[in-house]
Amino acid sequence: MDDEDLESLGEKLYDLIYPKHADMAPKLTGMLLELPGAVIGQMLQDEALLTKALDRALAALQPDSSKPPASKADDGNSVSSDSLGEQLYDLIDLFNTGHTQKITGMLLEQKKEAVLQLLSDPTLLEEKVKTALKILEDCGRSQEETGVSDSLEKDEAEAVGETLFGLVQDIEPVRCADITGMLLEMDSSTLQKILCDRAMLELAVQRAKNALEGTLS
Template sequence: MDTDEDLEALGEKLYDLIRPKHADMAPKLTGMLLELPGAVVGQMLQDEELLAEALDRALAALQPDDSKPPSRADDADSASSDSLGERLHDLVELHNTGQTQKITGMLLEQKKEAVLQLLSDPTLLEEKVQTALKTLQDCGQVRQETDVSDSSDRDEAEEIGETLFRLVQDMEPVHCADVTGMLLEMDPQTLQQIVSDRAMLEVAVQRAKSALEGALSPPQQRKD
């Protein structure tokens, strides 16, 4: 939030909603949820289902893994690792990044002690989540968007050209190919506009037709 007063007011509202169902853990749960971005917390106050889901995840992250009794060291280490991964996944999911699985996997690459620290320090976890998200955006998603753009630019241009040709053919069947070729010299943004705006297209076609007729007509000889 922007100010301490806003944060306090938000915390009071959140606490009032949590206390009836989780009286003993209301302060802890409220503190955990207040570590989330203000916009997310505000949405929780308006959406009971979203709040309930966030509380379930927070509770799951707080509860130790007592489902398995101690056994051999290898089994205990495996169970502990699985538990850490599940708890970290639940906490990361609270941040609504849309990349929970990938970010959790990145954070689990750290040593066990570092992961335990993330589970107990919401502020540190938020910093690590944001850093991981930026890394995914810079090194993954942006490159993917570039690859998609490189592979689809030609298809998109062909699609616009075909659409434009059909529209021009209805208006100017005789010189539709030449007029379409002239219009395709425009920048992509302008092409998108004229394809979706009939009035703009009519003006553009008329101008192209006039320019074409002027180019095709023989020069007039001046009479002295």
């Protein structure tokens, strides 16, 4: 999205937000402009979606007073997994995929640093949501259909490779590139199954690791 589009969206958002939250309109507009362009466009058309996003932005600006303040010992790990999951769920829910819970679960399997990056980078989050949605759709298709073609389109193969690499990296960070390469040799239906099933993925990673170590010894 270029600067002109961003400015135009910002003006439209501000006009809608100002009557409801005059004092905080500039701040709220800025926060919502961090979302992907497609989501902002939807919010301009759908008042319920805009209200939902505003409620979340307001909640983020007003710390929950019922929660005890974090102690200094917690500073290095101040964002709990539950909190990350909630924030990620809220952002993914704005995409209206119909698979918010599943996609949140898939993305939360990454390391905390990667999840934090998703929360701060709307463009990256949008890419990951699209990839996860594609994987879920492919999983659904492979369960419904028999004789699924083993040929993956180039773009799809690239997206699957990136997602697989991130998941493998969490399980086996040292040899993740080699192991990902080995797993990508599988046929597409098996590959989609291991992307949908964490236990199958861990087993496949372990087998690949054993095979690599056997080759090296």
